[in-house]
Amino acid sequence: MSFKHLLAAGTALAAITGLGGAALAQDEPVTITIINHESPRIEEQLARIEAAMAEKGINIDINQIGLPNAGYPDALSLRLLSGEVPDIIYFQGGDAEFAAQGILEDLRPWIAQSTYLKDALWPHNEVRLENYPYLLYVFPARTKSPVIRKDWLEQTGLAAPTSLDEWTEFLRVLSDSDYDGNGTQDTYGIIAPDNTAELDAIFNQSFGISSTWLADGNGEWIHSRVSDGEREKLEYYRMLYADGILDREFITSNWEIKEDKFYTGRVAIVAGTAGSVVDTYRTKMQQVHPDSELALLEPPDGLEAVNIAKEERGFAIHAMSDNKEAAFAFLDFMASPEGLMIDSMGYEGEHYTRDGDTYEVLPEMGLWYPRYWTVNPEYWTPPVDLLSSVAQASLEQGARYFTPDNAFVWPGELAANVDAAEQYYRSSVYRFVSGEWSMDQWDAYVQGWYDNGGQAMTDYARTVLDD
Amino acid sequence: MSPDEKQIALSVSGNGNVPNASERAKARAFKFRMWWPYYLMLAPGIVYFLVFHYFPIYQAKLAFQDFRIFGDNVWVGLKYFEALLGSPAFYQVLLNTLIISTMKMVFFFPVPILLALLVNEVRGSSLRRFIQSAIYLPHFLSWVVVAGIFIAALSPSSGVFNEMRGWLGLAPHGFMTDSGAIRWVVVFSSIWQASGWDSLLYFAAIMAIDPQLYDAAEMDGANRWQKIIHVTLPGIAPTIATLFILNVGLFLNAGFDQVFNLANDAVRDQIDIIDTYVYRIGLQSGQFSLATAAGLFKGAIGMLMIVAAHTIAKRLTGKGVW
Numbered sequence: 001m002s003f004k005h006l007l008a009a010g011t012a013l014a015a016i017t018g019l020g021g022a023a024l025a026q027d028e029p030v031t032i033t034i035i036n037h038e039s040p041r042i043e044e045q046l047a048r049i050e051a052a053m054a055e056k057g058i059n060i061d062i063n064q065i066g067l068p069n070a071g072y073p074d075a076l077s078l079r080l081l082s083g084e085v086p087d088i089i090y091f092q093g094g095d096a097e098f099a100a101q102g103i104l105e106d107l108r109p110w111i112a113q114s115t116y117l118k119d120a121l122w123p124h125n126e127v128r129l130e131n132y133p134y135l136l137y138v139f140p141a142r143t144k145s146p147v148i149r150k151d152w153l154e155q156t157g158l159a160a161p162t163s164l165d166e167w168t169e170f171l172r173v174l175s176d177s178d179y180d181g182n183g184t185q186d187t188y189g190i191i192a193p194d195n196t197a198e199l200d201a202i203f204n205q206s207f208g209i210s211s212t213w214l215a216d217g218n219g220e221w222i223h224s225r226v227s228d229g230e231r232e233k234l235e236y237y238r239m240l241y242a243d244g245i246l247d248r249e250f251i252t253s254n255w256e257i258k259e260d261k262f263y264t265g266r267v268a269i270v271a272g273t274a275g276s277v278v279d280t281y282r283t284k285m286q287q288v289h290p291d292s293e294l295a296l297l298e299p300p301d302g303l304e305a306v307n308i309a310k311e312e313r314g315f316a317i318h319a320m321s322d323n324k325e326a327a328f329a330f331l332d333f334m335a336s337p338e339g340l341m342i343d344s345m346g347y348e349g350e351h352y353t354r355d356g357d358t359y360e361v362l363p364e365m366g367l368w369y370p371r372y373w374t375v376n377p378e379y380w381t382p383p384v385d386l387l388s389s390v391a392q393a394s395l396e397q398g399a400r401y402f403t404p405d406n407a408f409v410w411p412g413e414l415a416a417n418v419d420a421a422e423q424y425y426r427s428s429v430y431r432f433v434s435g436e437w438s439m440d441q442w443d444a445y446v447q448g449w450y451d452n453g454g455q456a457m458t459d460y461a462r463t464v465l466d467d
Numbered sequence: 468m469s470p471d472e473k474q475i476a477l478s479v480s481g482n483g484n485v486p487n488a489s490e491r492a493k494a495r496a497f498k499f500r501m502w503w504p505y506y507l508m509l510a511p512g513i514v515y516f517l518v519f520h521y522f523p524i525y526q527a528k529l530a531f532q533d534f535r536i537f538g539d540n541v542w543v544g545l546k547y548f549e550a551l552l553g554s555p556a557f558y559q560v561l562l563n564t565l566i567i568s569t570m571k572m573v574f575f576f577p578v579p580i581l582l583a584l585l586v587n588e589v590r591g592s593s594l595r596r597f598i599q600s601a602i603y604l605p606h607f608l609s610w611v612v613v614a615g616i617f618i619a620a621l622s623p624s625s626g627v628f629n630e631m632r633g634w635l636g637l638a639p640h641g642f643m644t645d646s647g648a649i650r651w652v653v654v655f656s657s658i659w660q661a662s663g664w665d666s667l668l669y670f671a672a673i674m675a676i677d678p679q680l681y682d683a684a685e686m687d688g689a690n691r692w693q694k695i696i697h698v699t700l701p702g703i704a705p706t707i708a709t710l711f712i713l714n715v716g717l718f719l720n721a722g723f724d725q726v727f728n729l730a731n732d733a734v735r736d737q738i739d740i741i742d743t744y745v746y747r748i749g750l751q752s753g754q755f756s757l758a759t760a761a762g763l764f765k766g767a768i769g770m771l772m773i774v775a776a777h778t779i780a781k782r783l784t785g786k787g788v789w
Binding site (some may be wrong): 024073074077078082085093094095096098101103194195248249251252320371373410412415416417418419422423424426427429430431434436451452453 | 535622733
């Protein structure tokens with residue numbers, strides 16, 4: 001640990017254990033500024049949080065700067081470039097450059113001394129914080145879960161698929177049938193919006209793609225995108241595409257189109273982020289087909305590996321803030337049972353009712369979502385089930401199949417290479433899957449990937465992974 | 468005429484003594500009093516250009532520095548230009564920008580002129596107004612909407628364009644995923660969205676042509692086609708030359724919004740332009756210096772092109788903007 005880190009850790013510990021507590025207990029509230037998504041009723045919500053924190057003797061005034069959801073990362077970058085960096089920043093990408101410049105606080109010493117957060121973390125949070133200690137997002141790993149209408153699953157007459165062969169047969173039966181009853185067999189088995197990423201979540205493990213970097217026959221690290229497994233996987237996708245099982249227009253379908261096709265019966269299976277997104281799919285499907293339920297499907301050989309290099313999104317504290325103690329106190333309070341109740345349950349009488357220790361969820365709860373943490377259930381569970389059973393099962397599926405990936409954070413110097421290789425890979429995938437390129441062109445593709453930044457990536461990766 | 472004005476008039480006409488410094492100052496003050504409302508009207512434009520066009524030139528120094536959010540940036544010379552030119556993707560991006568810009572210049576630029584000429588030939592005023600309104604309308608749609616319309620219309624399964632191909636016995640074709648067709652989609656959608664509005668300037672130039680020229684041509688027995696060739700086109704030639712030079716200055720602005728909304732993974736390598744590259748590298752990856760270097764590179768090429776186009780236009784037509 002460098003002197004700089006020791007100094008930072010010492011300052012944080014001193015702030016938490018001694019000076020800080022006294023400062024926050026003063027009559028005059030400490031004002032902290034948060035930059036985050038625009039959110040309905042946020043002022044009212046923050047007032048509740050301030051009041052609840054005051055009851056615990058933490059006197060802070062929270063000022064939120066809301067940015068639009070659409071294009072949030074871009075708007076945030078521009079806002080921070082103005083030089084006005086708030087105490088707490090919600091990042092949704094683009095944070096690495098700020099961390100590299102020492103602007104983000106190392107959260108580990110704060111969490112180690114926290115009252116609640118240290119117990120509220122998910123296992124993947126702990127690993128990610130060790131690798132990249134600047135961003136905190138207490139939320140289940142964002143794995144993708146495949147779901148289908150339960151009545152369609154029953155109509156196939158097949159058991160839910162488990163192996164790759166069963167998946168293929170199942171998808172083929174779905175695309176050869178007319179369960180939406182429109183008179184034609186025009187329902188696709190599966191769709192992945194924009195690119196094959198959602199298919200990869202389900203099928204990567206079946207083709208031996210167990211991590212981003214794999215050891216080749218000589219024991220050298222190679223990127224999975226130029227591996228034999230990738231080639232076999234693309235041949236599989238190619239077959240799905242050619243046989244009309246994979247939506248032919250997946251590449252021009254964004255997530256809105258994907259959802260629309262799912263609810264209107266033009267596609268049978270979609271993958272959604274475990275937990276809240278699966279719950280959203282269920283709610284929307286029931287708005288279109290009131291009697292329908294969703295069934296969770298099991299991937300053939302487990303879900304794709306989860307990136308543990310860093311959180312993909314989350315909250316950071318400005319390292320040069322004068323209010324770090326208050327900022328962290330806020331994040332820690334949101335992991336307390338009081339904070340979680342306020343954040344998760346919404347408003348009594350509007351989203352739920354309470355009679356003693358008995359809670360009942362009202363229909364409006366479907367419109368409520370927590371703005372901060374979804375903590376490890378071994379630490380805290382809400383007094384009622386906030387998620388549907390299928391959404392809850394998707395979370396459990398994500399936890400059951402959790403495998404850590406060996407991807408890491410790229411240095412800024414390689415940004416142009418990473419971008420070039422990514423663009424090359426994405427366009428090549430479509431050309432293989434659609435049949436525009438023959439699989440005989442695989443070697444040329446591999447060479448092209450190395451020429452388009454892949455070689456620089458591989459050279460750097462070998463220095464990191466061999467360490 | 469006031470005594471001051473008399474003195475200035477004498478000075479200007481050369482009948483008086485050579486004005487001294489005080490007199491010259493008075494003359495300047497007088498001119499300012501005469502013209503201040505115009506200066507006032509000019510002020511917002513000057514402020515706009517200073518803030519959004521000249522001040523950023525100073526900030527372009529970021530291309531030569533390691534960007535620091537706090538503290539002083541570190542001078543690194545040509546490091547980011549070397550990184551940019553060392554990236555294989557950038558050459559493809561530059562090539563795409565040049566190809567799409569050239570296609571737009573060749574196939575888009577004449578369309579507003581043709582539209583203005585055609586609309587001018589419509590005799591009924593109500594019909595002309597209707598046609599003008601119809602061709603202006605797409606200009607008011609954002610590229611998000613226009614791209615949505617084109618993606619839906621070109622869909623191989625449900626798009627109207629492929630249905631029309633079906634009537635002709637042709638098989639459906641995925642134009643949005645065809646790397647050979649996507650640049651034409653970009654050019655055609657530009658024409659659809661903007662040519663009606665751009666024809667306004669040419670239409671205004673046609674309106675300014677002296678009607679006596681048409682009367683004289685008619686007296687000489689010219690038909691409508693000959694009047695277009697010999698009266699209308701020469702009449703709007705200076706407008707065409709000026710707009711051509713201005714368009715060359717914007718040559719490398721191949722259309723960020725348009726490409727951003729029309730692109731997909733299948734064809735991005737064909738239509739990824741400098742602006743979308745700068746957005747991806749700069750804002751999404753946080754490499755602000757690299758993105759500034761790419762933007763500066765684009766600006767330098769644009770400046771060279773406008774000087775070259777101006778020189779050529781001036782030699783060919785004798786007209787230029789400076």
